[in-house]
Amino acid sequence: MQCFKRDHVVPAMVLLACLAAQAQQWTDVGGRTPTKEEIQAWAISVGPEGKELPPGSGTAKEGGVLFKQMCAGCHGPTGAEPTPGMGGQARLVGGQGTLSTYLPVKTPGSLWPFATTIWDFIRRAMPEYQIVPDPGVSNIDAYSRITGKTMGPRLGPTGESLLSADQIYALTAFILFENDIIKEDAVMNRETLPKVQMPNRNGVFRPAIPTPVWKPGVEWGTRIRPHISPNSKPLPPNSKPVNATP
Amino acid sequence: MNSDRRQFLKRAALAGVALEGARSASAQTAGDTPDLTWGANPNPFWGAASEHIGGTVERSTPLADIYGIITPSELHFSINHENLTPNINAHKHRLLIHGMVDRPLIFTMEELKRLPSVSRVHYIACGGNSYLGLDSRKNPPKTVLESHGKTSCSEWTGVTLSTLLNAVGVQKGGNWLIAESADVKRHAMSIPLAKAMDDALLVYGQNGGPIRPEQGYPLRLLLPGWEGIRNVKWLRRLQVVDQPYFSRYEVGTYTNVMPDGVRLFLFDAAPGSVITYPSGQHHLPGPGLYNITGLAWSGGGAVHKVEISVDSGRTWKNAQLQEPIFRKAHTRFQMAWKWNGQETVIQSRCTDEKGDIQPTVAELTKIWNVTPDYWQTTTNNIHDFNAVQPWRVDREGNIHNAMFQA
Numbered sequence: 256m257q258c259f260k261r262d263h264v265v266p267a268m269v270l271l272a273c274l275a276a277q278a279q280q281w282t283d284v285g286g287r288t289p290t291k292e293e294i295q296a297w298a299i300s301v302g303p304e305g306k307e308l309p310p311g312s313g314t315a316k317e318g319g320v321l322f323k324q325m326c327a328g329c330h331g332p333t334g335a336e337p338t339p340g341m342g343g344q345a346r347l348v349g350g351q352g353t354l355s356t357y358l359p360v361k362t363p364g365s366l367w368p369f370a371t372t373i374w375d376f377i378r379r380a381m382p383e384y385q386i387v388p389d390p391g392v393s394n395i396d397a398y399s400r401i402t403g404k405t406m407g408p409r410l411g412p413t414g415e416s417l418l419s420a421d422q423i424y425a426l427t428a429f430i431l432f433e434n435d436i437i438k439e440d441a442v443m444n445r446e447t448l449p450k451v452q453m454p455n456r457n458g459v460f461r462p463a464i465p466t467p468v469w470k471p472g473v474e475w476g477t478r479i480r481p482h483i484s485p486n487s488k489p490l491p492p493n494s495k496p497v498n499a500t501p
Numbered sequence: 502m503n504s505d506r507r508q509f510l511k512r513a514a515l516a517g518v519a520l521e522g523a524r525s526a527s528a529q530t531a532g533d534t535p536d537l538t539w540g541a542n543p544n545p546f547w548g549a550a551s552e553h554i555g556g557t558v559e560r561s562t563p564l565a566d567i568y569g570i571i572t573p574s575e576l577h578f579s580i581n582h583e584n585l586t587p588n589i590n591a592h593k594h595r596l597l598i599h600g601m602v603d604r605p606l607i608f609t610m611e612e613l614k615r616l617p618s619v620s621r622v623h624y625i626a627c628g629g630n631s632y633l634g635l636d637s638r639k640n641p642p643k644t645v646l647e648s649h650g651k652t653s654c655s656e657w658t659g660v661t662l663s664t665l666l667n668a669v670g671v672q673k674g675g676n677w678l679i680a681e682s683a684d685v686k687r688h689a690m691s692i693p694l695a696k697a698m699d700d701a702l703l704v705y706g707q708n709g710g711p712i713r714p715e716q717g718y719p720l721r722l723l724l725p726g727w728e729g730i731r732n733v734k735w736l737r738r739l740q741v742v743d744q745p746y747f748s749r750y751e752v753g754t755y756t757n758v759m760p761d762g763v764r765l766f767l768f769d770a771a772p773g774s775v776i777t778y779p780s781g782q783h784h785l786p787g788p789g790l791y792n793i794t795g796l797a798w799s800g801g802g803a804v805h806k807v808e809i810s811v812d813s814g815r816t817w818k819n820a821q822l823q824e825p826i827f828r829k830a831h832t833r834f835q836m837a838w839k840w841n842g843q844e845t846v847i848q849s850r851c852t853d854e855k856g857d858i859q860p861t862v863a864e865l866t867k868i869w870n871v872t873p874d875y876w877q878t879t880t881n882n883i884h885d886f887n888a889v890q891p892w893r894v895d896r897e898g899n900i901h902n903a904m905f906q907a
Contacts, residue, residue, distance in 0.1 A: 283668070284606070284608075284612075284616055284664065284665060284668040285608065285612040285615060285616070286598075286606035286607055286608040286609075286612055287606065287607055288604070288605065288606065288607075289597055289599065289605055289606070289607040293597070293607065294597065294599050294605065297597055297681075297737070297738050298599065298600075298738070298740060299681075299687065300679050300681070300689055300740060300742075300746050300748075301746070302742065302744065302746045302747075303744070303746065303747055343880075343882075344582075344753070344754055354758050354763060355762075357871075357875060357878055357879045357880075357881075358878075358879065358880045359758045359879070359880060359881050360880065361753060361754075361756075361758060361881075361882075363753070366752065366753060366756070366758070366763065367747070367752045367753060368747060368752060369747050369752070371747070372747050372748065372749055372752055375746075375748065375749070376748070376749040379686060379687040379689070380685075380686035380687065380749070455763070
């Protein structure tokens with residue numbers, strides 16, 4: 256039969272092979288469509304514009320009472336004096352004006368460019384030493400065995416926090432107030448919080464972060480790399496490593 | 502950290518290892534039965550190496566005691582900002598992909614494993630590796646474990662992230678990705694979509710076995726060559742968004758405060774290398790022939806060249822690189838060296854495929870535009886500190902850290 260001539264069969268096979276290859280491009284990767292509720296329970300990230308912030312409000316005055324009860328144990332009475340052994344990361348207050356010195360004090364008040372990060376982190380991770388029961392997750396790290404401290408998730412299986420939205424707004428307000436960024440009676444809510452101007456917002460972030468637009472084949476890399484290029488002049492061969500300060 | 506505290510912690514860590522052994526038998530009955538029991542951790546190195554510093558549990562890889570380029574899974578470094586290793590039942594674990602996508606999807610581990618898999622050799626290094634912060638002023642690292650032990654290399658197995666992102670259909674304007682963990686702090690990081698579509702993997706296998714619990718079992722985001730903190734462990738949520746979300750660890754701890762401004766989003770790591778033999782606290786029994794060996798890496802791609810100097814930096818010779826060489830992976834180098842019994846400094850420097858060269862600490866001082874005493878006086882916690890590591894060999898054959906000692 257004419258149509259089974261070799262000339263025709265080979266292109267037809269190639270065409271079929273191409274179709275088969277296309278079918279194997281895994282456009283159908285399995286999985287299932289999540290329900291709205293499932294997404295809502297897990298989607299806890301709050302971005303710099305605060306679009307995701309829930310209703311609720313709080314002031315530094317209210318936050319101060321909560322802070323004393325739940326936070327001062329590790330962060331100190333005002334957030335500026337972390338308990339010895341907690342490390343610098345527990346310091347929440349102070350350090351403005353130190354970043355360009357040799358002795359920078361990195362705190363939310365001195366370093367973080369957006370107030371929304373404070374709200375987001377309190378909800379997802381604080382307070383450290385209390386738990387929401389979640390039968391699905393336990394911890395097997397040796398640390399809790401060594402210290403005997405009870406550790407567990409700060410968010411329950413359906414996204415509920417230990418703290419109410421009002422409490423998180425109040426604690427965020429307290430940290431901002433202690434950093435002299437807002438007044439004690441300023442009400443923090445989903446409208447006001449994203450508008451708070453953090454001291455380090457426009458000053459010192461380099462390189463500036465224009466949102467990169469992704470295109471296939473575009474290489475990533477805008478940061479100033481602490482490398483030397485092949486064109487850098489090598490140091491004289493007898494140069495010594497930096498002298499130590501005892 | 503004062504020495505009393507250090508001693509106490511070492512004892513505590515050893516006690517922890519013993520306790521772990523005693524308790525492993527009962528671990529199976531607690532709560533949901535895990536599908537895989539990991540048992541005790543008999544790692545002899547971590548008794549001394551695991552420390553709890555300011556809310557962080559640190560375990561380093563004993564680089565002088567491993568061979569080739571693969572780090573045994575149980576010796577992979579781990580830094581833990583009290584995120585704590587969750588005991589996750591893989592049968593119940595889910596990955597949710599949502600946000601600016603056409604078709605949000607939720608996956609079981611079984612479904613992810615049904616997809617085409619790739620196995621690739623990549624290293625992961627902590628952004629703070631080789632700079633130990635304030636503590637190193639009083640207690641300079643003595644061994645290569647202490648100085649460079651926060652880098653490890655594995656063969657990772659999983660599915661390419663681009664496969665899943667292509668399937669869910671990223672919408673116009675979706676330029677970033679939030680990757681979030683199931684751990685107690687819901688650790689979250691912002692990842693540019695460019696990286697996610699390039700070489701990012703969702704991995705469930707490590708060195709031929711299931712990924713270790715402390716490395717992210719059952720699922721981890723792997724961003725080859727990027728700072729460790731972004732390789733989110735215990736991954737359970739990916740959200741496509743329009744901009745970076747400035748999470749706590751990407752605006753706080755993992756930033757470089759440089760004299761002229763703050764760098765955040767450090768991303769790909771600079772080229773680095775270190776001689777692992779002979780290295781700090783090793784002893785050469787006498788003059789003679791020794792095989793210098795070590796590891797090199799770069800977040801920028803393949804290691805192109807490693808040079809070794811055995812005469813205090815006067816001359817440099819190319820070391821031999823062990824093949825195969827993988828991109829963004831540990832690369833083993835070696836060179837025969839005849840020690841004449843005299844005091845000298847030995848050191849290595851890496852050049853990667855882009856031509857970036859690992860600087861000496863003096864060169865790094867110029868790059869940062871600081872004075873030479875900066876590294877020893879600043880309260881800054883420095884990331885991407887990739888200075889050449891000099892080891893001083895004294896006349897007795899003892900090896901000392903000479904990073905800050907002329």
